[in-house]
Amino acid sequence: MTGGSAALPPTPSQTIGPFFGHALPFAGGGDLAPAAHPGAVTVHGRVHDGAGAPVPDAIVELWQNGPEGRPPRAPGSLARRDGDLAQEFTGFGRVATDAEGRWSARTLRPGARAGRAPQVSVCVFARGLLHHLFTRLYFPDDPAALAADPLLASLDPARRATLVATAEPLGPAPRYRFDIHLQGEKETVFLDFRDFRDFRDFR
Amino acid sequence: MTPTQRDIDLEMAAHRAAYERGRASGGPAVDHPPRDYPPYRSSALRHPTRPLVAVAGDPEAVELHGPVFGHTDVSPLDADLTGQHGGEPQGARITVTGRLLDRAGRPVAGQLVEIWQANAAGRYAHRLDRHPAPLDPHFTGAGRALTGPDGSYHFTTVQPGAYPWRNHDNAWRPAHIHFSVFGTAFTQRLVTQMYFPGDPLLAHDPVLRSVVDDDARRRLVATYDHALSRPEWSLGYRWDIVLDGPRATWAEEGR
Ligand SMILES: [Fe+3]
Numbered sequence: 541m542t543g544g545s546a547a548l549p550p551t552p553s554q555t556i557g558p559f560f561g562h563a564l565p566f567a568g569g570g571d572l573a574p575a576a577h578p579g580a581v582t583v584h585g586r587v588h589d590g591a592g593a594p595v596p597d598a599i600v601e602l603w604q605n606g607p608e609g610r611p612p613r614a615p616g617s618l619a620r621r622d623g624d625l626a627q628e629f630t631g632f633g634r635v636a637t638d639a640e641g642r643w644s645a646r647t648l649r650p651g652a653r654a655g656r657a658p659q660v661s662v663c664v665f666a667r668g669l670l671h672h673l674f675t676r677l678y679f680p681d682d683p684a685a686l687a688a689d690p691l692l693a694s695l696d697p698a699r700r701a702t703l704v705a706t707a708e709p710l711g712p713a714p715r716y717r718f719d720i721h722l723q724g725e726k727e728t729v730f731l732d733f734r735d736f737r738d739f740r741d742f743r
Numbered sequence: 744m745t746p747t748q749r750d751i752d753l754e755m756a757a758h759r760a761a762y763e764r765g766r767a768s769g770g771p772a773v774d775h776p777p778r779d780y781p782p783y784r785s786s787a788l789r790h791p792t793r794p795l796v797a798v799a800g801d802p803e804a805v806e807l808h809g810p811v812f813g814h815t816d817v818s819p820l821d822a823d824l825t826g827q828h829g830g831e832p833q834g835a836r837i838t839v840t841g842r843l844l845d846r847a848g849r850p851v852a853g854q855l856v857e858i859w860q861a862n863a864a865g866r867y868a869h870r871l872d873r874h875p876a877p878l879d880p881h882f883t884g885a886g887r888a889l890t891g892p893d894g895s896y897h898f899t900t901v902q903p904g905a906y907p908w909r910n911h912d913n914a915w916r917p918a919h920i921h922f923s924v925f926g927t928a929f930t931q932r933l934v935t936q937m938y939f940p941g942d943p944l945l946a947h948d949p950v951l952r953s954v955v956d957d958d959a960r961r962r963l964v965a966t967y968d969h970a971l972s973r974p975e976w977s978l979g980y981r982w983d984i985v986l987d988g989p990r991a992t993w994a995e996e997g998r
Contacts (some may be wrong), residue, residue: 547846550987551962552924552954554782555773556937557921559867563859563885564923572928590788605812611805615813618855618887632810653804661806663932670776670953676803691798719930722789732795733802735928735986 553672556665558597561636565599568620569646571636572602577623577648579607581714583609583677583705584644587637590723594641598666600720602633602645602677604659609651614665649679657682658688673730675735677718678704728740746911746946752784756951762955774987776953782947784910802930809929812855812889821887824858824890832882834863834901838971839937840981842894843924850894851931851986857923859897860884863919865904874906883994891921899977905944917944917951924984938964 556564573580606612606629614628621627623740631650635643635729660677665674676688686692692700705716720728746754758780764773773851778790798806825832838856841852861867864876870884880940888896894911903918927930938945945964947949954960962985971979 548844548961549959550774550846551933551935551984552952552959553933554921554963555785555950556923557936557950559861559872560859560921561870561871562868562883563857564919575956590792593788601932603805605803605805611808612812613808615811616814616815617810619815627879628891629807632811656803657749659803660759661803662928663929665934666789668783668787668789670780670783670790671778672776672932673791674930688775689802690964691796695796723792727791727793729793730791730795730799733806741851 542612553670555667556560556599556672558601558667564634565636566618566634568622569574570633570643571620571622572604572631572633572645572647574623574625574627576623579648580646581644581649581716582644583660583718584642584717584718585705585720586641587643587666587720587723588724588726589668592724594637594639595666595722596637596639596641598637598641598643599713600635600637600643600645601665602647603649603661603662604631605652606631607648609653610654636646637711652685655688656692657685657692662720663720663724666722669722673722673728674733675715675720675728675730676703677701677731679716680707682702699729702726747910748913751782751911751914752947753950755842755949758782759955760950772959773956773992774954774959776877776955780949780953783953786953806930807928808926809854809927809931812853814889815853815886815951817889821998822896822898822900824882824884824886825861826899827883828881830881831877832862832901834879834882836977837902837980838897838899838973838977839920839965839980839982840895840897840971841965841984843890843926843985844894844985845931845988846928846985850890850892851926852890852892852894854890854925854927855923856888856890856896856919858900859887860903860905860920863901863904865906867906872906876904876906903979905942910949915944915947917942917948922984924986926988927987928988929987933984933986935984936963937982940964940967968996
């Protein structure tokens, strides 16, 4: 991207608005793994605004490595059939929040490369958010991996805690709670992947 | 006191003027809206107040890839919003076409484009839309397509109507189509809205005008293209989408 090739200016983001419900959620959007899969885990939580109120019109998208630690390359997320243990793991999920701001998805624990803690990439959209927000859900089970992870290590402990899900020892299958606070005391750490300095060279 | 349209127009003009002053004194161009834009009231409690944490240096591999969508996910019929319910919907039939590109101008092929919109009367087929305009039994207003090898997408739909909302007194959204787009990297994800040229409401809409840069805002407005209009059938609009994204994917592919 050097040597004078012109960069196109990007299309600006706009809010998802309140009326995506007939278009974006899809059947099986939260079933990244079938219920009968022996490795299935549930991740769930609530989305809160700056006043602590639930956000009932948010969409949470999940995207993650497969258990072997690589990004899945299989299509079929929009065409999942529940209970089909033979279908490939696609690594993508999309769930809308309910009236209490709750979302839930069933997935497989992602693998991670050496020196990184297993994580799910999370993207949040909502009415009132002019630009989506990226964060990461980390699994709490391996403290050594969490301590070694470069992003987590760069954060102070209180902020780091917003990225680590809580294990809930209830029920037969593992459950992890991951609340998202858009603003306020417990504001979730949100991530920026663009490097503005480099982009400026192309204007 | 509920603000009037004039109050909101003045607030928006002040934000634009502050941005233009910044530009005049060497400040950077800003393509995306701020997450906090007070004239759009709903942003007040829903934007983070702490700076985002940059991951520019060493993202996870999964963040430099994206989910894969294919022909099991999307049928070609999903791109015709006028053909989903056994009868022609009310309103002016339009086609919307364009290309999905990355910032280097390369086509982004095989990626999922989803759209949703109000019907010709300005009513969404959504249980929470209380606008007293008629629903259309022949129109839901949701479509999907995969981009072709040249990054192109095509939808057939109807011209959506403007609709009222509660941001301020007598607030109306200009006609628009919502777009959700995936790139090759999950971090290129984009949700945005396409507007129509010549709409007088464009000047008064805090969602559109949250994009304070005039050039950037113009990029959200489609072009009427007479060559795309089909005789006795439909009006044609063209709208290209350019995905922002992490420098790392460019470096990876540019080698
Ligand atoms: Fe809308």
